[in-house]
Amino acid sequence: GAGVSQTPSNKVTEKGKYVELRCDPISGHTALYWYRQSLGQGPEFLIYFQGTGAADDSGLPNDRFFAVRPEGSVSTLKIQRTERGDSAVYLCASSPGQGGDTQYFGPGTRLTVL
Amino acid sequence: GQSLEQPSEVTAVEGAIVQINCTYQTSGFYGLSWYQQHDGGAPTFLSYNALDGLEETGRFSSFLSRSDSYGYLLLQELQMKDSASYFCAVQAGTALIFGKGTTLSVSS
Numbered sequence: 438g439a440g441v442s443q444t445p446s447n448k449v450t451e452k453g454k455y456v457e458l459r460c461d462p463i464s465g466h467t468a469l470y471w472y473r474q475s476l477g478q479g480p481e482f483l484i485y486f487q488g489t490g491a492a493d494d495s496g497l498p499n500d501r502f503f504a505v506r507p508e509g510s511v512s513t514l515k516i517q518r519t520e521r522g523d524s525a526v527y528l529c530a531s532s533p534g535q536g537g538d539t540q541y542f543g544p545g546t547r548l549t550v551l
Numbered sequence: 552g553q554s555l556e557q558p559s560e561v562t563a564v565e566g567a568i569v570q571i572n573c574t575y576q577t578s579g580f581y582g583l584s585w586y587q588q589h590d591g592g593a594p595t596f597l598s599y600n601a602l603d604g605l606e607e608t609g610r611f612s613s614f615l616s617r618s619d620s621y622g623y624l625l626l627q628e629l630q631m632k633d634s635a636s637y638f639c640a641v642q643a644g645t646a647l648i649f650g651k652g653t654t655l656s657v658s659s
Contacts, residue, residue, distance in 0.1 A: 441593075468645075470646065470647075472649075477651070477652075478651055478652070479555075479638045479640070479649030479650050479651050479652050480594060480638075480647070480649045481649070482646040482647065482648065483648055485645050487645075491644060492645060493644065493645055495646075496646065511636045528593065528594070532596075538594065539584075539596045540647060541596070541600065542586075542593040542595070543593055544592065544593045545593060
Protein backbone atom coordinates (compact mmCIF):
# COMPACT_ATOMS: atom_id res chain seq x y z
CA GLY A 438 0.00 0.00 0.00
CA ALA A 439 0.95 3.67 -0.15
CA GLY A 440 3.42 4.97 2.36
CA VAL A 441 3.53 8.31 4.13
CA SER A 442 3.57 11.18 1.66
CA GLN A 443 4.58 14.79 2.24
CA THR A 444 4.10 17.86 0.14
CA PRO A 445 5.82 19.88 -1.05
CA SER A 446 9.10 18.03 -1.32
CA ASN A 447 10.95 21.34 -1.34
CA LYS A 448 9.90 24.76 -0.14
CA VAL A 449 11.93 27.94 -0.44
CA THR A 450 10.59 30.99 1.33
CA GLU A 451 11.75 34.35 2.55
CA LYS A 452 12.36 35.28 6.16
CA GLY A 453 9.17 36.42 7.81
CA LYS A 454 6.81 34.49 5.53
CA TYR A 455 4.24 31.88 6.53
CA VAL A 456 4.51 28.27 5.33
CA GLU A 457 2.36 25.16 5.51
CA LEU A 458 3.72 21.65 5.18
CA ARG A 459 1.38 18.72 4.54
CA CYS A 460 1.55 15.10 5.63
CA ASP A 461 -0.62 12.21 4.40
CA PRO A 462 -0.11 9.26 6.77
CA ILE A 463 -0.59 5.61 5.95
CA SER A 464 -4.31 4.88 5.77
CA GLY A 465 -5.66 3.68 9.09
CA HIS A 466 -2.73 4.87 11.16
CA THR A 467 -4.04 6.75 14.18
CA ALA A 468 -0.71 8.10 15.42
CA LEU A 469 1.09 10.84 13.53
CA TYR A 470 4.38 12.52 14.39
CA TRP A 471 6.29 15.53 13.11
CA TYR A 472 10.07 15.71 13.36
CA ARG A 473 12.67 18.21 12.18
CA GLN A 474 16.08 17.12 10.92
CA SER A 475 19.01 19.45 10.46
CA LEU A 476 22.08 18.49 8.47
CA GLY A 477 24.21 15.95 10.27
CA GLN A 478 21.69 15.48 13.07
CA GLY A 479 19.06 12.95 13.95
CA PRO A 480 15.37 13.73 13.66
CA GLU A 481 14.14 15.97 16.47
CA PHE A 482 10.63 15.38 17.80
CA LEU A 483 8.14 18.22 17.38
CA ILE A 484 4.60 16.98 17.98
CA TYR A 485 2.54 13.80 18.25
CA PHE A 486 -1.14 13.35 17.32
CA GLN A 487 -3.36 10.52 18.41
CA GLY A 488 -6.41 10.84 16.21
CA THR A 489 -7.37 14.49 15.91
CA GLY A 490 -5.77 15.71 19.11
CA ALA A 491 -2.21 16.77 19.81
CA ALA A 492 -1.26 14.33 22.55
CA ASP A 493 2.24 15.72 22.98
CA ASP A 494 3.44 19.06 21.58
CA SER A 495 6.41 19.41 23.90
CA GLY A 496 8.88 19.47 21.01
CA LEU A 497 7.50 22.56 19.28
CA PRO A 498 10.31 25.13 19.61
CA ASN A 499 8.10 28.19 20.08
CA ASP A 500 4.67 29.58 19.36
CA ARG A 501 5.50 30.25 15.71
CA PHE A 502 5.02 26.53 15.12
CA PHE A 503 1.56 24.99 15.07
CA ALA A 504 0.12 21.76 13.69
CA VAL A 505 -3.37 20.46 13.07
CA ARG A 506 -5.00 17.19 12.14
CA PRO A 507 -8.68 18.10 11.93
CA GLU A 508 -10.08 14.81 10.63
CA GLY A 509 -7.58 12.43 12.14
CA SER A 510 -5.79 11.76 8.89
CA VAL A 511 -3.94 14.49 6.99
CA SER A 512 -1.88 16.85 9.11
CA THR A 513 -0.52 20.30 8.39
CA LEU A 514 2.48 21.85 10.11
CA LYS A 515 2.28 25.63 10.05
CA ILE A 516 5.20 27.97 10.64
CA GLN A 517 4.62 31.68 11.06
CA ARG A 518 7.19 34.45 10.60
CA THR A 519 9.80 32.00 9.36
CA GLU A 520 13.42 32.52 10.40
CA ARG A 521 16.61 31.31 8.72
CA GLY A 522 17.12 28.89 11.62
CA ASP A 523 13.92 27.10 10.64
CA SER A 524 15.66 25.74 7.55
CA ALA A 525 15.68 21.95 7.86
CA VAL A 526 14.00 18.82 6.57
CA TYR A 527 10.60 18.35 8.19
CA LEU A 528 9.70 14.69 8.51
CA CYS A 529 6.32 13.18 9.18
CA ALA A 530 5.81 9.65 10.50
CA SER A 531 2.78 7.54 11.29
CA SER A 532 2.15 4.38 13.25
CA PRO A 533 -0.90 2.17 13.62
CA GLY A 534 -1.38 2.26 17.39
CA GLN A 535 -1.21 4.33 20.49
CA GLY A 536 2.43 5.22 20.25
CA GLY A 537 5.46 3.07 20.80
CA ASP A 538 4.81 1.18 17.58
CA THR A 539 7.19 1.19 14.66
CA GLN A 540 7.06 4.58 12.99
CA TYR A 541 6.91 4.85 9.21
CA PHE A 542 8.50 8.00 7.88
CA GLY A 543 7.69 10.08 4.86
CA PRO A 544 10.36 11.48 2.52
CA GLY A 545 10.25 14.88 4.20
CA THR A 546 9.88 18.48 3.10
CA ARG A 547 13.12 20.40 2.72
CA LEU A 548 12.42 23.94 3.94
CA THR A 549 14.85 26.69 3.05
CA VAL A 550 14.36 30.14 4.54
CA LEU A 551 16.33 32.82 2.74
CA GLY B 552 17.86 15.55 30.18
CA GLN B 553 17.99 12.95 27.49
CA SER B 554 21.01 12.05 25.41
CA LEU B 555 22.21 9.30 23.12
CA GLU B 556 25.80 8.70 22.10
CA GLN B 557 26.89 6.81 19.01
CA PRO B 558 30.03 7.01 16.85
CA SER B 559 29.85 9.59 14.10
CA GLU B 560 31.49 7.46 11.41
CA VAL B 561 32.35 3.84 10.70
CA THR B 562 34.07 2.42 7.63
CA ALA B 563 34.23 -1.20 6.50
CA VAL B 564 34.65 -3.37 3.42
CA GLU B 565 32.12 -5.54 1.67
CA GLY B 566 31.51 -8.84 3.42
CA ALA B 567 32.74 -7.58 6.78
CA ILE B 568 30.87 -7.30 10.10
CA VAL B 569 30.30 -3.96 11.77
CA GLN B 570 28.95 -3.09 15.22
CA ILE B 571 27.48 0.34 15.94
CA ASN B 572 27.20 1.10 19.64
CA CYS B 573 24.69 3.34 21.35
CA THR B 574 24.61 4.50 24.94
CA TYR B 575 21.69 6.47 26.25
CA GLN B 576 20.57 8.54 29.20
CA THR B 577 16.85 9.18 29.41
CA SER B 578 14.12 9.81 31.92
CA GLY B 579 11.69 7.06 31.08
CA PHE B 580 12.58 4.21 28.77
CA TYR B 581 10.40 1.79 26.84
CA GLY B 582 12.78 0.50 24.22
CA LEU B 583 15.61 1.13 21.78
CA SER B 584 15.02 1.33 18.04
CA TRP B 585 17.38 1.47 15.09
CA TYR B 586 16.66 3.31 11.85
CA GLN B 587 18.55 3.46 8.57
CA GLN B 588 18.60 6.56 6.41
CA HIS B 589 20.15 6.82 2.96
CA ASP B 590 21.21 10.25 1.70
CA GLY B 591 18.13 12.27 0.88
CA GLY B 592 15.82 9.47 1.97
CA ALA B 593 13.40 8.79 4.79
CA PRO B 594 14.48 6.98 7.95
CA THR B 595 13.38 3.34 7.72
CA PHE B 596 12.85 1.04 10.67
CA LEU B 597 15.36 -1.76 11.25
CA SER B 598 14.76 -3.16 14.71
CA TYR B 599 13.35 -2.59 18.18
CA ASN B 600 14.47 -3.98 21.55
CA ALA B 601 12.29 -3.57 24.62
CA LEU B 602 13.92 -6.33 26.63
CA ASP B 603 17.52 -7.30 27.25
CA GLY B 604 19.07 -9.57 24.68
CA LEU B 605 19.67 -10.02 21.00
CA GLU B 606 17.10 -9.64 18.23
CA GLU B 607 18.04 -11.01 14.82
CA THR B 608 16.51 -9.99 11.50
CA GLY B 609 18.40 -11.38 8.54
CA ARG B 610 21.83 -9.78 8.26
CA PHE B 611 21.03 -7.27 11.00
CA SER B 612 20.93 -7.93 14.74
CA SER B 613 20.31 -5.58 17.62
CA PHE B 614 21.22 -5.94 21.27
CA LEU B 615 20.04 -4.20 24.41
CA SER B 616 21.27 -4.11 27.98
CA ARG B 617 18.87 -2.00 30.04
CA SER B 618 21.06 -2.17 33.15
CA ASP B 619 23.97 -0.69 31.20
CA SER B 620 21.81 1.75 29.17
CA TYR B 621 23.57 0.34 26.13
CA GLY B 622 22.70 -1.24 22.85
CA TYR B 623 24.26 -2.03 19.52
CA LEU B 624 23.38 -2.77 15.93
CA LEU B 625 25.33 -5.54 14.26
CA LEU B 626 25.48 -5.64 10.47
CA GLN B 627 26.85 -8.80 8.89
CA GLU B 628 27.93 -9.64 5.32
CA LEU B 629 28.12 -5.95 4.51
CA GLN B 630 27.02 -4.83 1.07
CA MET B 631 27.64 -1.55 -0.73
CA LYS B 632 23.94 -0.71 -0.35
CA ASP B 633 24.38 -0.70 3.44
CA SER B 634 26.25 2.61 3.13
CA ALA B 635 23.91 4.96 4.98
CA SER B 636 23.36 6.70 8.29
CA TYR B 637 22.18 4.60 11.21
CA PHE B 638 20.32 6.12 14.12
CA CYS B 639 19.57 4.67 17.51
CA ALA B 640 16.42 6.07 19.06
CA VAL B 641 14.96 5.74 22.51
CA GLN B 642 11.25 5.30 23.03
CA ALA B 643 10.66 7.61 25.98
CA GLY B 644 6.93 8.03 26.17
CA THR B 645 5.28 8.37 22.80
CA ALA B 646 8.06 10.16 20.94
CA LEU B 647 11.32 8.80 19.64
CA ILE B 648 14.48 10.56 20.79
CA PHE B 649 17.16 10.08 18.14
CA GLY B 650 20.92 10.04 18.39
CA LYS B 651 23.00 12.08 15.95
CA GLY B 652 23.57 9.07 13.73
CA THR B 653 26.49 6.98 12.54
CA THR B 654 27.57 7.27 8.92
CA LEU B 655 28.58 3.85 7.61
CA SER B 656 30.73 3.75 4.49
CA VAL B 657 31.16 0.36 2.84
CA SER B 658 33.87 0.00 0.24
CA SER B 659 34.69 -2.81 -2.17
